[in-house]
Amino acid sequence: MAILQLKKVSRHFEIKSGFVAKRFQGQPDRKIKAVEGVNFSLEQNEVVGIAGESGCGKSTTCMMIAGLLPPSSGEIIYDDKRIDQMGVEDLRWYRSQVQMIFQDPYESLNPRFRVFDTVAEGPRALKLYPETEIADRTEDMLKSVGLSLEKYADRYPHELSGGERQRVGIASALVMEPRMVIADEPLSMLDVSIRAGILDLLKDLAKQRHFSCIYVSHDLSILGHIADRLMIMYLGQAMEIGPTWDVIQNPQHPYTKALINAVPVPDPRVRRPVPEIKGDISRPIDPPPGCRFQSRCPHADQTCGENFITLQSTADAHHHAACHRLKEL
Amino acid sequence: MSRNRVLRVKNLSVRYQTQKGPVHAVNDVTFDVFENEVFGIAGESGCGKSTLIRSLMRLLPDSALVTASEITLSGQNLQSMPDKNFREEILWSKMSLVPQSAMNSLNPVYRVGHQVVEAIQAHRAISKAAARNRVAELFDVVGLQADLMDNYPHEFSGGMRQRAMIAMSLALDPGLIVMDEPTTGLDVLVQERILRRIREIRSQISSSIILITHDIAVIAEMSDRIGVMYGGSLMEQAPAIDLFESPCHPYTLGLKNAFPSIRNKGQELISIPGSPPTLIGESSECSFLERCPFKAEECSKEFPAIEKLAEFHEVRCFRHKEAPKLRELASNKATWLSSN
Numbered sequence: 001m002a003i004l005q006l007k008k009v010s011r012h013f014e015i016k017s018g019f020v021a022k023r024f025q026g027q028p029d030r031k032i033k034a035v036e037g038v039n040f041s042l043e044q045n046e047v048v049g050i051a052g053e054s055g056c057g058k059s060t061t062c063m064m065i066a067g068l069l070p071p072s073s074g075e076i077i078y079d080d081k082r083i084d085q086m087g088v089e090d091l092r093w094y095r096s097q098v099q100m101i102f103q104d105p106y107e108s109l110n111p112r113f114r115v116f117d118t119v120a121e122g123p124r125a126l127k128l129y130p131e132t133e134i135a136d137r138t139e140d141m142l143k144s145v146g147l148s149l150e151k152y153a154d155r156y157p158h159e160l161s162g163g164e165r166q167r168v169g170i171a172s173a174l175v176m177e178p179r180m181v182i183a184d185e186p187l188s189m190l191d192v193s194i195r196a197g198i199l200d201l202l203k204d205l206a207k208q209r210h211f212s213c214i215y216v217s218h219d220l221s222i223l224g225h226i227a228d229r230l231m232i233m234y235l236g237q238a239m240e241i242g243p244t245w246d247v248i249q250n251p252q253h254p255y256t257k258a259l260i261n262a263v264p265v266p267d268p269r270v271r272r273p274v275p276e277i278k279g280d281i282s283r284p285i286d287p288p289p290g291c292r293f294q295s296r297c298p299h300a301d302q303t304c305g306e307n308f309i310t311l312q313s314t315a316d317a318h319h320h321a322a323c324h325r326l327k328e329l
Numbered sequence: 330m331s332r333n334r335v336l337r338v339k340n341l342s343v344r345y346q347t348q349k350g351p352v353h354a355v356n357d358v359t360f361d362v363f364e365n366e367v368f369g370i371a372g373e374s375g376c377g378k379s380t381l382i383r384s385l386m387r388l389l390p391d392s393a394l395v396t397a398s399e400i401t402l403s404g405q406n407l408q409s410m411p412d413k414n415f416r417e418e419i420l421w422s423k424m425s426l427v428p429q430s431a432m433n434s435l436n437p438v439y440r441v442g443h444q445v446v447e448a449i450q451a452h453r454a455i456s457k458a459a460a461r462n463r464v465a466e467l468f469d470v471v472g473l474q475a476d477l478m479d480n481y482p483h484e485f486s487g488g489m490r491q492r493a494m495i496a497m498s499l500a501l502d503p504g505l506i507v508m509d510e511p512t513t514g515l516d517v518l519v520q521e522r523i524l525r526r527i528r529e530i531r532s533q534i535s536s537s538i539i540l541i542t543h544d545i546a547v548i549a550e551m552s553d554r555i556g557v558m559y560g561g562s563l564m565e566q567a568p569a570i571d572l573f574e575s576p577c578h579p580y581t582l583g584l585k586n587a588f589p590s591i592r593n594k595g596q597e598l599i600s601i602p603g604s605p606p607t608l609i610g611e612s613s614e615c616s617f618l619e620r621c622p623f624k625a626e627e628c629s630k631e632f633p634a635i636e637k638l639a640e641f642h643e644v645r646c647f648r649h650k651e652a653p654k655l656r657e658l659a660s661n662k663a664t665w666l667s668s669n
Contacts, residue, residue, distance in 0.1 A: 191373040191374055191543070192373060192543060192587050193583060193584060194587075194601070195598075195600065196586075196587045196589075196598035196600035197600035200598070200600070218517070221546075221589040222589055249594070258518065262520070263591045264517070264544070264546035264550055265546055265591065265592050266546040266573070266585070266588045266590055267549055267573060268552070272521055280488065280519070
């Protein structure tokens, strides 16, 4: 059974035009359509990767799933409950079930909290357990992310390296025993030589503690190592979703093909092929109807401008792509 | 192989005096850059790669103590040159820099074209119209439309700003361009386009490039030769293919294991345990000692000297002769776990 379902979820932000622009230049209010009609589901104990370039709506999607931002339309269903309609009490419960691991370990820890208190903060705030149990659980948690209590419990964030800080971030998310973890680029600020360690840690913990994970990143090489399924987004629309290595080795959507071909490979004998797509990524301000990728797509035709075809299955039933010329290409 | 040497740096060190003691940010670095080649310097944050090139460009604060036995650019001794002459004769015209976060290096209140014109006119006695023509030419080289000259930086996307900075670095046909993390923070499609453009430019003009990045994949794609820095020292340098196919330093071996590749399903990633050294205080041991799974007794007694393995392959490691064996051991995860 799916633990989380998104049904046609959209999020729009309004840009209000100023008085002068509106009155004298005739500029109406505009809309940023950050996320548009996204459908997807997350199964129990599954890691889904969301990839895309900056501005593709991956972080907005995460914020909606975490309950930090209400969707403009559509339904987000967690365990048969709609979180977009939850009251304060239910949301508090929901937030104990869902935890986030943030991108920047230098910014996301309170500089005045010692490591122990940072990790214990969540259960204390929600009064999940008596204080002695919180202490035990915190100790366990620190141990399982590889930080010994004696050495680290009383340290402040500025006394830790980037990798250690990210371990604290992971510990304070997982001490809540979440059923779902949202990780927003947790490795991008860390050095290459320690990334692999954190990635392994996250993978092992997901297995031991049975949580589902949404892992957001622009780095497809890393997603290849952690995600079971992969969703590719472009300007707010989901372009392709499928088992990770099916998507990487057999991409169906023209955008996914370009994106995957552009990933650099650590081998001096390999040259990336010249991508077929043209132009730059635009911004989703009042986008034209239809597929948002049409202006850059080498295969676009008239139909692409008429309506956006949502994800449909390819030859493989688990692999979906949103392109109406799928069969010809 | 005899090629013209553009830059020679010998025994360059940079020290800072702090309350906790001296910090050895760059430690006895020696390298050459030849004509029309890309020399890549790879390393993690804090390894001294930016300090190294900033010391060459004389951009470090006064508190930095730079020593070297030789720094020559196209046969010209840079060490004895006063700052004023260096600025007028060398900077921009013979050696230019595309700074880190080039995205934020443009002045937001001047038009982009104007900023390039300014750089040209500061060094060459030419009319504004001629300088503007030159800028139009440069914009064309980096793939920007010439009419964008009169736009302000905020009207440019990140990739366009980056290309404008590259255009500026090319303005006076310098023999050497130093690029500090030119594509960090850009999306892969934009990155691919900029790197492709840099390669095209290189085949048109005869500049050499020093490319500094932490991204192993980018450096593999772009460089003819690569130097790997760790803890302020250049640990290994070799032609790109040799470095990837027969690395000798344990740190290079570790980096290779830790970097994921999209072409490699089921690849096991192995991280290097521990964290980089602080570089504070006098130390005589190898800076990688603490994290090295292959440390020997002598490693803690003195810092290994540069050993020449082949004409362009140099490494700082006592155990370089055992490299084939170490390579095999390094591909096993247990080797790295046992060291700590």
